Structure formats: structure tokens, C-alpha cells
Amino acid sequence: MSRDGRVPHAANLAFTFEKMLQHWGIDRSRVHVVLRDNARNMVKALNDINLASLPCMAHTLQLAVNEGLLSQRSIIDMVKTGRKIVGHFKHSPQAYSQFHDIQEQLGQPRKCLQQDVITRWNSTFYMLESLIEQRRALGAFATEHDLPATLTMHQWGLIENVLTLLAPFEELTKEISSSTATASDVIPAITMLKRLLEKRADTDFGVGTTKATLLEAVQRRFSDVEKEPLYMLATVLDLRYKNRYFSNEVKDQVKQELQTALQRETSSPPEEPAAEASMARGPDPEEASAAKKPCSLLFSVHDEILKEKTEVEQQLASPLSVQVQSYLSEAPIGRSENALTYWRINKDKFPALAPLARAYLSAPCTSVDSDRLFSLAGHVADERRNRLSGDKAEMLLQA
Template identity: 50%
Template sequence: MERTKGSVIWRYFNLTTPTSATAICNGCKVSVARGGGSTSKYNTTNLIKHLQKHHAKEHEEFQQLNRSKGTSGDGGSTQLTLAETLQRREKIPNNSVKAMKITDKVLEFIVLDGLPMSSVEKLGFQRLMDHLEPRYNIPSRKYFSETALQEKFKKSCELLSKEIKDIDFLSFTTDIWSSEVCPMSLLSLTVHWFDTHMTPRSAALQAKNFPGSHNSDRISAAIKAMLDEWNIPLNKVHVILRDNARNMEAAMVKMGVRSLGCFAHTLQLVVNEGLLSQRSVSDAVANGRSIVKHFKKSPLAYSELQGIQVQMQMQPKRLQQDVRTRWNSTYLMIQSLLEQKRVLGAYVADFDLPTTLTTNQWGLLEKTSVVLEPFEELTRKISSSTASTADVIPAITVLKRILSREGEADAGIRTMKKTLLDAVNRRFVNTEQEPLYSIATVLDPRYKDRYFRSEAFAVHAKDALLRELQERELSTTAEESTETLQPAEKAPRREAETAPEQEAEAGAAAPRKSFMEEFEQMQECEDEGAASSSSAEGQLNAYLTEKTIAASDNPYHYWNVNKHRLPVLAATARKYLCAPCTSVESERLFSTVSNIVDEKRNRLTAERAEMLVFLTKNLSLQLN
């Protein structure tokens, strides 16, 4: 049998005669059996195996040639045409639809995983892309950072702008962040609203470079410029959540917008002033912090601690380090110390610690943990993405009830609870008089008027809500009246186009028809007038007389279901319940920034950092 025409294997072997039972390897001159018992059954399987075993480089070359020719391994009849072979070798144009989609997904991969743009030049990434799509030509790092990133950023801005364009009221959070690895300060602005299905939505608007002094004039001017850049007028700003710093509060006043301090920050002050600042407690916490820091800095010490945990048949667990500006992290540190109390006692018997906790201090930490538990639970609740200003008054009421409650189990912590209660009363003394809180609370179907400390405050909140409803109703009625008058401009033209015969017929029938229509119209106007004068109050009364929904139910789903039955109330709920009660979203935004601007990328410009963080937070708005 003659050797198969077009088979790539014969580049590496020769035959002494066309019917030889063996082939001579060009590399090692070894004779390799061609397989089969006769010339009709000869094949190239043994030859390929020989290359694979003894000549790895030639075998790799053989496979590449084989793939490019499109033949089977044994030189079968799957050979491609010349056009098909050239097409397989040809790279996809960078401006083709497929290449552009791949480039877009590569950029998303880099942005969402917080990777540097240089990732596209790494060998591992290039080998992966070559395996997935050999015809794709990976653009340069410069293209991704200077072209693709800006195009993606622009597209995302357009989508977000379109999303919030027709929203009547928007709420915002803002904060200032300074980097620890480079001289960069950013001013953030996040936006919050409801979509048509009353689903809470939020997005990062900007994280703008903010060098220099952080005084109120510069802050107000910068935030106003951000709103102007997004074409958001001040009358659409429902409220801005900020921290409790005086410069921030003054900046909002100068802008002429309503603002609220971060509820979580105020809780931080309550816990610090009411408990952690007490000398005996702060000393116990400081000793605990010193113990945790010892294990954090010494891998050997932690290894010994882990060994004791295993001996005591406990799950190996690290001690939690706290951050002094986060009281809940201090609570978690205390919890971790209490969990490892027996382990730490065994550790001290054999090893040294920089300090130890006395029996009295262990008791203080246990009491502190019990007292702070409801604070920690409420902090987690108000820091969720679905929390709103409606949660503030109920949270304060629950805290006061817990701290005021006395029982046998509270004997050792009465002083702690009283100190915290005094701090809560002092810090939140005017909360129920703030309409942004009180109206939102009444509009939440889980709370309504149940959580106010007195009937007078509940009545005040309901009256404020009723005034808001009546103003909205009047505004809506005026808009509808204006729209109703618009078609009247076309009447003269229709009359001019009417034939004389039709005019005569219409004139003959006009008196009786006009009388009936006038009577019906008068009746409808009377009915509508009666309804409009009481509809806002009627909707509010109907809503308040209904039973509250369960605390675990979704209040936004309630309003989506009842928006046609209680339209004025639902529209007002859309305005008030879109406001978060903390500035946590801005802080989460800066957590993303700190992951982007790190030690390895400390030369990143503020403008580039803003684009990256904007895309990281807002890519979920992309529709494709």
C-alpha cells in the first residue's frame, strides 16, 4: 500500500519500499511497525505513538500541523479545503462583533475581580484565551485602560442616567475617604430610588477627586456640581444621608437640601459614650485587644493556640481583631474572646501573654456582650441594603424598651443598661419630631403608628403625612386638568371640516343630547369633588385601620400590590421609603476603592479609580 497522500506523519518517517511493513524514523533511525497483517491494513497509529514517546517536540509540531490541516490522526479523509484552512488560521478582526463582545467580557472580568489592566499581558491569561478562541487577538493593556474602559464607563453612565431620568424623588448618601497608600481623597455620592415595581434600587454616581480643605463651602459646591453633571435638580433631592461631622451638616444647609446624619454613626457614639468609655470596661477591652494583637502578630503563638483548640476538641478559630471606630467590631472581638476563654486559660499555663484578663474583667466582658447584643442585631438590620428611614424610630423604641426592662437576669448589668439608656435618650431626643423619620415610619406597613413613644407624636406624624398627601393630590389634580384641556385646541379645526348637512343634523339633536350630557357631567363633577376632598384622608384612614403586616414581610411588595388601591399613599411611600437610614452605601463604595487603590496600584489616578469603582458597583445595570 502506498503511503496516504497528505498525511502529516510522513514528514517524520520514510519507507524503504511502498509496501514495507516498517517505517524508518527520521530522528532516531528506528524501524517502527506499521501495524496490520497485510498492506491493506497498514496504519499510522504506531508511528504517532513513537513520536509521542520518543520525540515530544516533533509530536507537538505534528499535532499543530494536523489541526491546521484538519486531518484525522491516522491521515484519514477529514482534510479541510484550502479556504477552510486559511479561515482557521486567520485572526478575527478587532472591530468585528464577536471580537468586540469578547473584549467587553474581558474588561468586565478585570473590573469585577479587581484585577490590574496588565492581566491581559500575563502568560496564563493569554494561554487561556488562545485555548478558548485561538483566532481572538487580545488587545494591548493600553487599549483596555485608555479606550475600552472609558467606552464602558460612558455606556454605563448613559444607562444609569436613563434609569433615573424620570424618577420624581431621589435619595443620596455621601462621604469622604482618604487613601492610606497615596495622597488621594474622594468624595462619594450614591443614589437610591424605587423602580416601577417598588423594588429598591441603588447605584454609585461618583467618587470624585477631592483634594485640599474639606470645608462646608467646598463640599456643597462639589456635590452640587455632581448633581448638575447628572442633570438632577435640587427639587428632586428628597434627602442626603451623611456622617455627623459639622462640615457635612453645614454643607447640606448651604445647598438648601434636607439631610440626615447616619443612624449607624450615632449608634456608634451612643455605645462609646454610654459604655465603652467607662474606665473599667475600657480597661478590660484594651487588655482583650492586646491579647488578640499578640496572636495576630505571632504565627507561632497562634499555632500553639490552635493546637490547644484541637486538644480540647474545638473547631480551630482565630480571634477577632476590632477596629476602634466600629463598636460592633469590638463586640465581635469580645465574643471571640469569650468563646476561647478556656483555651486562653490553658495557653497561659504554658506560654506568656503581654497581658491577661482578671476574673473581674472576664465578668465585665460577659456583661458587656449581653448588653450590646441588641445593638449589634439592630446595626446589622439598619445596615442592610433594604433598610430605610422608616426603621429608625422602631429601632430606637425597641432599644429603649430593652434597656428599660428589669429582671432577675439583669441584676449585674443594670448600671450599664441605665448608662446606655441615658445616651440613647440624649442622642435621639428629637428623632420623632423629624418628618423624614416620622412620615416614613407611618408609611411602612410593618410599623404605621405603633412605635411612637406617645399618642401626641403619633398624631403629629399622621397630620404631617396627611398634609403631604393633600399637597400631592392637589398637584396631581392640577396636572390632570392641564392635560385634559389640551385636546380642546383641535375642536375648531374639526368643526370647520364638518359638512353642512352634518352641522344641521347635529344642531337639531344638540339640545336634548347636550342637556343629558350636561346633567351627567354635573353629577360626575359633584362626585369627583366629594371624592377629591376626602380621597387623601380616606386612603390614609383605610390604610391605618388595616392590620400591620408581619415584621418579616416586605413593605415594598405591599406597596407594589396596593399602589392602584391607594395611589396617593403609594406615591408618597415611593418618595419617603427610598431613603436609607445610614451612609453605609458610601462606605461600601470606599471599601471597593481601597481594594482597587492598594500598595500595588498606588499610582492609579483618581479619575481612573473613579471609573473602575463606578463600573464595579454599577455593572449590574447593564442589560446585555
């Protein structure tokens, strides 16, 4: 959006992209993919200048979950009541002081309720989670003090079922928001989500309409991911997934795309050695430890899919090239392992595929990590530090 509040025209965005590439001396052939939001003007701008692009998965997931939450009146009313309760404490320090006293009397730690933000669905998840955690303290508070609204027994049960329903979405949002998440995670994640939403559960009581709407929204908004070559190649070149997540009808197309990309790569001049740095990058220690934590629901589907697809894959396998066939016969690595680390170690074993992996696994699946960087930069270089040089600002950001 421009400074005067107007939405830029696609032609203006396209011109800005062209100017940016020229200013930084970036050859168009080296732009693998541009990550964008779902705005039509942005999609058209990138199409007009022939730059491949992918939508931010987190943004699309936000739209899908919002559709689900807004599809059922009882859930809308429950969320509104929860917001009124949280808002009461946020606007009254005295009420919070009394609430903390009650928490201490009950032997609970002093905690505040989570306020949600409409533009972030998972903040609503955390708000409901905090209400459930403080249910006993809120009940005790309501017996002695006035609240603008109270939750009924049915609404408390509804909160628990909504949290169970949205837990896989929250788990996935954290997963794809890490700096090590790539475009290869999109197809497997959507496949796992759809399978979970198709299953019936005891906790579906009261949230059936929301669950059906969530499934429909995920299917519709991510309907083309399995057919998108950029996602296809990223997934098949990630040894955690390979071609196990593709339907039988699409597997032959995936292999053909891989073979075509392989031929294109071998006929083009080699890339500069500096690009090796991106392949050698391992996962951040903190993120790696977080990724190894057991995932109770969503990612348990991963093992199911690998077991189901093994026999089918062997039956359908057809010789394309020795290198491609040899790679596809490799056993998958664990989900918590880093695919780029695998390719760094095995680049001599698969010399033609390794450059492809470096290119297609370099693209993130969300803009969350870059948004964090811009937010951090905004705290470092502000109106009070407007004379800070670019070099010093970069040093502060890396510190």
C-alpha cells in the same frame, strides 16, 4: 476631608453639592433627602442650600455605644486586657501555632481571636465574643506559656454581661446595615432599644453604669427622631409600623403631616414612570433569609408594642381622608416582609399614598451600603488599572 488634610468649610461643601447637581442634571425638586454624617460643616452646608438631610443611624449609634463603653473604668480595663491578649497572638505566629495545637487537643476547631478596631464598636463586641468562645483554650495556653495579661474571674463575668447588654445593639447594627433598611426603621428601632435599656435584668451586675449611660446617650442623640417629618412619614407609610410607634401626643401630628404631604403630592405633577422600579424592588434573597431568622431579644419588643398600641390607636383615630383612614386601619404586615412589595401590590388601592411611599421609603437609614460600594469600587479601579473605562468598571461591580 481634602487632600491636604484640612476639613472643608461648609461653604465649600455647599458649592460642591450645587456643582454636582448641575453636572448630573439633577433637579433640586427631585432630591428627597441627603444622607450624611454628624459633622457640623456637613449639616450647615446642606441647610445653606436648602436640601433636606438625615444623619447616618449607624454613625450615631457608634457614638452612643462608645459613650457607654467609656463610662465605666472596669469595662475599659477589661477591654484593654482583652486587646493585649489578642495582640499577643496577632504579633506571634509561634504563639498562634501553639494555641491551635491546644485547640486540637481540646477537640475544638482551629480558630483565631478577633482583633477589634476602635472606629467600629461592634468589632470590640466580636473580640469579646471570641475571647469567651476560646476561654477554655486560653486557660490551657496560659498554664504552659506566657501571656502579656490575663483576665480575672470577675472580668470573665463582666465580659458575659457586656455581651448580653450590647447584643441588641449588634443585632440592630446588622439590621440597619442591609440594603433593604430604610428611614422607616429608625423610630421603631430606637423605641425598642430604649424599652430594653429601661428594663432591669439579672445580667446588669457590674454593667449598671454602662447601661444607664447607654440609655442616656440613645435618648439624647436620637431625641428628635420622633419629631422629624422625614422619619414620621417614612414610618407611618411602612405597613410594618404605621403609627403604632408614636406617642399619643405625636400621633395627631403624624396624621397631619401625612395629610399635608398627601395634598402636596396630589397637587404636583406625576412623577416619571421610571421611578416605579424602586418600588418594585424586592429584598435580596440572602438578606431576606437573614431577616427571617428569629431575633431573640431586640425585635421581640416589636410584637409587644403592636399589641399595646392597637386599642389606643382605634380610640384616637379621626377621619382625615377616606384613603388615609382606610390605610391606617390596615393590619400590619410582618417585620420580615418588604414594605415596598406591599405598595407595589396595593398601589391601585391607595393611588394617592403610593407615590408618597415610593418617595419616603426610598431613603436608607445608614450610609453603610454605599460605603461598601465605594470600597468595592476601590478594589476594581486602582493605580494598576487606572485606564479602566467607566462602563467596564460598572460591569465588574455588577458581576
